[in-house]
Amino acid sequence: MYTRRQARLRRYDVRFTLLDGSEITTSVHTLLNAGYAGRSQDDVAAHVKELAELGVPAPSVTPALYPVAPYLAQQADAVPAQHGRTSGEAEWALVITDDGVLLTAACDHTDRELEVHGVAWSKNAAPDVLARKAWRLDDLADLDSVRLQSWVDGALLQDGTLAELLTPQYWLPVLEARGLAKPGTVLLSGTLPMDPAVDQFGTSWRVALTDPATGDVIDLAYTVETLPEPIG
Template sequence: MFPLHFDVGGRTVEVSVTTLLNAGYAGRSQEDVAAHVAELAELGVPAPTRTPCLYPVAPYLAMQADVVPVQHGRTSGEAEWALVITEDDVLLTVACDHTDRELEVHGVAWSKQAGPDVLGRKAWRLADVEDHLDEIALTAWAGGEKIQDGTLADLLTPHYWLEELRARGLAQPGTVLISGTIPMTPDVDQFATTWRVDLTDPRTDDTITCTYAVEVMPEPVA
């Protein structure tokens, strides 16, 4: 298992991920949640029985990658933030949950296991931004076209999820939680060969970015 490394105010923080969790249907507004359910329904994904959802995935899927290999052309990312619990702190960074949309129609949990959670290489201390979290912007581009644009006010808060983690005994060093996403712009092609997600603090103009290329692997020899 490869550790993640974050630049936190010029200091490198290393984290070995032991637990990786993907939140789903985690909009603070139920209208936004319904819109996301409708987006997925267009792709044949059945609606969940409850919201929000929480999907455990293999810890090795948390990575800081420049290239994401995929098996076919129907995969895509999602703009998200991530909580990273360290030995002595809680960090906030950007993330992109890369998902196999063909597999998603058979099971959301399966599809999340089939692709990585790509995290940024920089992070903020949660304590340093918690007084204005709702102002922080979350934006994604697929193939250079803006596909998602919102703020952290659109999603359940980091503190909501920290309480959930504490209740489940998971608020431990090495736990990473990915936030769930915001609605996509209608009629935008999400099946792109490049993805970029930005987390921007308007008070400091500081931006945390994750960006990567998507490469389809050769056909299997079988």
């Protein structure tokens, strides 16, 4: 019989199936979202300037790292939203477990209305959706060639490779220095540019990581469901 404390911890569990069919479960106690994490920090600086013109506050340093409530690490099929101006971001997620470090696909769903008041607040307003499959990080021979894509309502919104983002090898020492490189920590990578011709405010999301060396694909999909109108 579970105790009340065990029931609370159980809500944070995430389970991944590896390519060999084995499963790894970890209980998330630390969830972090990297931001402004492009490998070219000159491009990042230009992006910060563009966002500032839209009213999004600039970070004090780049790359940034935002703590997120750990229960927001979810392997969900649906994401609740309070209004129609929320959208996902295609990312990889680093998952540290008792059985090694995993890499999986993720989508950082973000409240764009709240983002202009504080990026950290917007990251805590919706789940970080994780795929149900994962690779062992050490099994990826050429991480930079892995393709990262997102689709909203079937339209391709983001398309690039992990060579555009800071690597797991960059972030692992950062976690180590902060005492966070331990089982139960999940870190999302930051995202790629979006196609400005595509409306990001859709209701159906898919994110995929594709390893061209093997053809293996790790993906996730979910729908956005608007909450009922509030009373009061």
